[in-house]
Amino acid sequence: MKKIIAIGEALIDFIPQPDGSYLPMLGGAPCNVCGAYTKLSGKASLLTQLGDDLFGQRIYHELKETGIDTSFIQMTKEAKTSLAFVGLSENGQRTFSFYRNPGADMLYREDNISDELFIDNYALHFCSVSLVDCPMKKAHLKAIETALSKQQIISFDPNVRLMLWEDHQKLKQVIWDFIPYAHLLKVSDEEVEFLCGTSSPKEAAQMLMKGNVQLVLVTCGAQGVYAFTQQTETWVPSLKVNAIDTTGAGDGFIGSFLYQCAFKDIQDFSSLSKEELDDMLKKSSAFAGKSVEHHGAIASYPTSFD
Numbered sequence: 001m002k003k004i005i006a007i008g009e010a011l012i013d014f015i016p017q018p019d020g021s022y023l024p025m026l027g028g029a030p031c032n033v034c035g036a037y038t039k040l041s042g043k044a045s046l047l048t049q050l051g052d053d054l055f056g057q058r059i060y061h062e063l064k065e066t067g068i069d070t071s072f073i074q075m076t077k078e079a080k081t082s083l084a085f086v087g088l089s090e091n092g093q094r095t096f097s098f099y100r101n102p103g104a105d106m107l108y109r110e111d112n113i114s115d116e117l118f119i120d121n122y123a124l125h126f127c128s129v130s131l132v133d134c135p136m137k138k139a140h141l142k143a144i145e146t147a148l149s150k151q152q153i154i155s156f157d158p159n160v161r162l163m164l165w166e167d168h169q170k171l172k173q174v175i176w177d178f179i180p181y182a183h184l185l186k187v188s189d190e191e192v193e194f195l196c197g198t199s200s201p202k203e204a205a206q207m208l209m210k211g212n213v214q215l216v217l218v219t220c221g222a223q224g225v226y227a228f229t230q231q232t233e234t235w236v237p238s239l240k241v242n243a244i245d246t247t248g249a250g251d252g253f254i255g256s257f258l259y260q261c262a263f264k265d266i267q268d269f270s271s272l273s274k275e276e277l278d279d280m281l282k283k284s285s286a287f288a289g290k291s292v293e294h295h296g297a298i299a300s301y302p303t304s305f306d
Contacts, residue, residue, distance in 0.1 A: 001262055002122035003043035003069070006030035007143050008130040009105040010048045010063065010073075011082035012055050013247060015295050024055075025296040026062045027084060028105075029127045029159045032248045035298030036255025036287070038067040040305075042262065045069035045117065047143065049136075051081035051104035066298055072117060079104040086247055098164055106134040110142040118146055122262040123153035123184075125254070129161055131174050144181050153261070154212065156182035157254050160191050168194075180211020183269060184261070186254045189220040201226040202233065215269035217257070217281075219250055225285055227277045229270045236281040239289045248297025249288045256287040256305070 013027030026035075034044035046068050050056030052075045059081065063070050082103030087095040100106070108130075118124075124147040130136040147154060158175045165171040172195060179185060185208055187195065196204040201218040205228035208216050218226040224237040260280045266272070272280075283305040294300035 001042060002120050002265075003045060004034070004037055004123045004125060004258055004262060005045045005047060005117060005121055005143070005147075006033045006125040007047040007140055008127050008136070009082055009103065010046060010050060010059050011084055011100070011103070011105070012059065013297065014083065014085045015245065015247065016086065022085065023295065024058075025299060026059060026066075027248065027297050028082070029129060029157065029251050030125060031063070031068070032251030032297040033125050033157075033255040033258070034068045035066055036252045036301050037259050039298070039301040039303050040256060040259045041303075042259050043069065045072055047072055047108070047112070047117070047139070049074040049076055049104045049108035051075075051079055052077045053081055055081035055083065056104065072112070074108060074112060076104050076107060078107055096161060096163065098161070100164070102134060105130060106132065106136050108136045108139050110135070110138040113139055113142040113146060115146060118150050118152065121147070121150070121152055122265070123147075123155050123258055125155040125157070125258065127157050127159035128171065128175050128178070129159055129164060131178065132164065148181070153184060153267070154182045155184040155186070155254065155258060157186040157250065158191055158195070159250070160194055179208060179213065183212050183214050184217070184258075185213050185215070186217040186219065186250070186257075188250060189218060189223070192218055202228065205233075215272070217254070219253060221246070225253070225281050227281055229272060231270055232272070232274045232277065234274045234277050234281070236278055236285055238285050241289045241293055243292040245295045245300070246292045248300065249292050251297060252291045252301050253284045253288040257284040260284070
């Protein structure tokens with residue numbers, strides 16, 4: 001089975017504890033997606049940059065222990081490793097406060113992208129956190145261009161973080177600029193409202209089906225997940241779980257979904273039947289459901305769909 005590549009931020013999530021302290025855990029959406037893929041026995045490479053500091057060294061070693069390929073991770077003294085402090089509500093929903101201005105990941109350059117990275121690769125996954133005006137944004141464009149030139153799948157999860165953008169309209173425009181590159185697009189119900197101005201997953205999917213987009217997944221937390229192609233649509237309910245921490249649940253969902261896609265070597269999502277989509281969505285929903293019953297992201301991911 002082919003590997004995947006994710007590009008973007010790797011950081012430390014500080015998770016609040018009952019005694020008022022914070023537990024530092026490996027985080028960052030692209031990093032989490034790689035973690036889900038490797039937890040299921042796949043191979044994944046992360047393209048990012050870490051500060052040459054204690055947090056950066058910790059992330060690098062934890063990534064390696066998780067089985068994520070760290071061969072192409074850069075280290076720098078130009079900036080510190082990015083940090084995120086997580087706030088949790090009673091039902092496990094989270095908010096973030098970022099320390100990242102700039103973070104080391106934002107300074108990752110396009111000349112770090114080479115053809116050799118994409119040998120035996122199935123998909124490139126990215127989010128919007130690193131699409132602010134910085135060198136990392138140019139690196140994304142170079143990586144996308146390279147993957148597309150090799151007929152590889154592009155997966156995009158906007159992962160909207162409003163607090164990172166002073167101009168929310170600019171964030172919306174940047175996301176819309178990048179959507180047409182993707183074959184697979186995963187958005188949450190909250191992101192649907194932000195991007196499309198509607199609460200209807202179906203209406204949003206029709207708007208989001210631009211350019212290369214063949215499959216739109218709309219995750220609605222405890223309410224389940226919708227999937228739309230040009231030919232079919234479906235909805236799968238979420239399992240009832242005792243949610244402790246939802247950090248990384250969406251990343252676990254798309255990471256495990258990409259694992260299934262790579263295992264089947266799906267090249268055309270529009271050809272998937274409702275039955276095939278239902279089966280894949282149920283597995284990834286169960287994967288994400290198990291993760292929210294524990295703290296953290298990668299640390300909470302199961303190692304199988306059973």
